[in-house]
Amino acid sequence: MKSEEEPTTDSASESLDQSEVQTLVELQLSEVDMLQSMFPGPRELVVDDPSVLCDLRDFAEGRITLLPPRLEFVINLDVEKGQLSMSVNLPHQYPAVQPTVFVRSQTLSREAQHRLNQDLLTHLKTIQEGDLCIGPAVTWLQEKGGTFFEDYPQMENAEDASVETKDDKFARLWIYSHHIYSKIKRKDILDLSREFDLTGFCLPGKPGIICVEGHSQNTEDWWHKVRSWNWQKILCKKREEVNISNDQDLSAFRRFSTFEELGSENNIRVKNGGFHVNMGDVFRYLEEHECGYVFKDYFGISGRPT
Known part of the structure; x- marks a missing residue:
């Protein structure tokens, strides 16, 4: 099945043999299955290109040998006093390496979003290397995300979030x-x-x-x-x-x-x-x-x- 994104290879994946990468991809897919069961709504967990999931499963089960594109998805969360959207990009060697995660909200100031992402990154670094961490990141956001709406002024609309400093x-x-x-x-x-x-x-x-x-x-x-x-x-x-x-x-x-x-x-x-x-x-x-x-x-x- 052809993906919209061209197949790419993570540099670290090149040092791993196919069976090792297959094992890592299997772990990714198991975590995504768990997340999809947690967020079954059509706008809760949105996979950028659903065909990549099929390609990754085929790769993990040995039906294809060409490494598919990386998996990218967004999880939209309702937390106390607001909504958060977490963009996730999983390198092929995840969970052996950290994923790219970025959280934003239409009603948080830039300062609040920056602090939230910094605190989330700090939390992810406490997770043992090699462990799956998207689930724990979601749990952390559900528990802590609401505090950023309390600690920082909330924007009345998305345009207000772009208030500029003197430059x-x-x-x-x-x-x-x-x-x-x-x-x-x-x-x-x-x-x-x-x-x-x-x-x-x-x-x-x-x-x-x-x-x-x-x-x-x-x-x-x-x-x-x-x-x-x-x-x-x-x-x-x-x-x-x-x-x-x-x-x-x-x-x-x-x-x-x-x-x-x-x-x-x-x-x-x-x-x-x-x-x-x-x-x-x-x-x-x-x-x-x-x-x-x-x-x-x-x-x-x-x-x-x-």
């Missing part, structure tokens, strides 16, 4: 990724950009391109979070900064009015089963936003519309 620089980051297919990553990128009051775009596919612009500290905080996720390859290709004064409106420096995911609505044509986009359309979009110059930074050649 005398405007920045625009141009990010390049080997590919962006994961629906969970794409949603998290959108959510984080709104959380940090950033405008720009995300172009999914192969390659994946992201532009974020706003207060420089907000772009740095966004980039710090995004690059910590599991990627085959991701880097900042270009960084633009300009000093701003107190009497200048930030919107005057923005090239994009919102943050959006590009696709057919922007007349970006997709080919080869959704893996590749028409680069001429991408260049045209950049030109429309006075950013055509960055095409050469990404691809080493001057672009032209088609």
Whole structure:
């Protein structure tokens, strides 16, 4: 069964033989089975690509030898005084290594979310190496998550969570990724950009391109979070900064009015089963936003519309 994400191999998995990786994948699947029984609702536990579960089972049982993509899913939790959403990315060698876990809430301030994730990471480090830890992370959130709504001011709406601190620089980051297919990553990128009051775009596919612009500290905080996720390859290709004064409106420096995911609505044509986009359309979009110059930074050649 073909997955939306290309098969990738964790570097640590390369040092393990197939039977060892199969054993680790079996443990992952047993934990997911347990979590699905705990959260049976259609929006409680959401697997990014359900076909990956089938592929992992086939791999664990020896029906295929090609290592499938990593498993990614989101668990949506109701806790006292609020809701939490935990994004999970399981490396192939989990539980021998820690997973990537990130928690957010539409009604928590950025400070509260940061503290919550730091405290959760500290808790995960207390779990014995090699033990399954997503279940214990859920238990910790159910027990402790509500306190973060009590200890920090609660936002009245999602837009309030992007209240900016004083910053005398405007920045625009141009990010390049080997590919962006994961629906969970794409949603998290959108959510984080709104959380940090950033405008720009995300172009999914192969390659994946992201532009974020706003207060420089907000772009740095966004980039710090995004690059910590599991990627085959991701880097900042270009960084633009300009000093701003107190009497200048930030919107005057923005090239994009919102943050959006590009696709057919922007007349970006997709080919080869959704893996590749028409680069001429991408260049045209950049030109429309006075950013055509960055095409050469990404691809080493001057672009032209088609």
